Amino acid sequence: GAVVSQHPSWVICKSGTSVKIECRSLDFQATTMFWYRQFPKQSLMLMATSNEGSKATYEQGVEKDKFLINHASLTLSTLTVTSAHPEDSSFYICSASDREHSPLHFGNGTRLTVT
């Protein structure tokens, strides 16, 4: 089945630094990938829709200059948390699908801790 690989699985960084998270579709091409944020014991909040070759579409309330998304190829999207602060600490999950209305395949998530 379709596999989405997310890296790293966890990262600890200092306040003020930037962190890049990668999301790769391993055996299919994903024109669209999605980035979610999940707070402890809460649901997934869609942050942005990443479109290959074009700018990401951000959900209301998500700072696009803080959460930079790049979708340079059909198999790779990256999320960069710029100038991270402790309140950015969270679980970030990406997902992708090979076609419209087919189930999304999720990465295993990245646990970000900003100290």
Add this chain to the structure above:
Amino acid sequence: AQSVTQLGSHVSVSEGALVLLRCNYSSSVPPYLFWYVQYPNQGLQLLLKYTSAATLVKGINGFEAEFKKSETSFHLTKPSAHMSDAAEYFCAVSAGGGNKLTFGTGTQLKVEL
């Protein structure tokens, strides 16, 4: 716009007992509905999906869900709970095209001996 409501943030059952996790949806167009399971510190795994075909959908690990339009519901069931079923379960809806999912708040399932 679409939304999902999961009743009961925590459900506890005995091993071998029936599992019932409730999900109600709201959508202005025919919905696509999904159930996902999440284990600690992991991503989501698809259990099953409804895409306007059969109203009773069978998924992995013995789970199934029935789409009831009149009740706007898509409850998840499993006849006999297993310890390995303990996890967080999310109902999600996709409507109006695309793969943009709206998730419910999740239900934590606990299975006791």
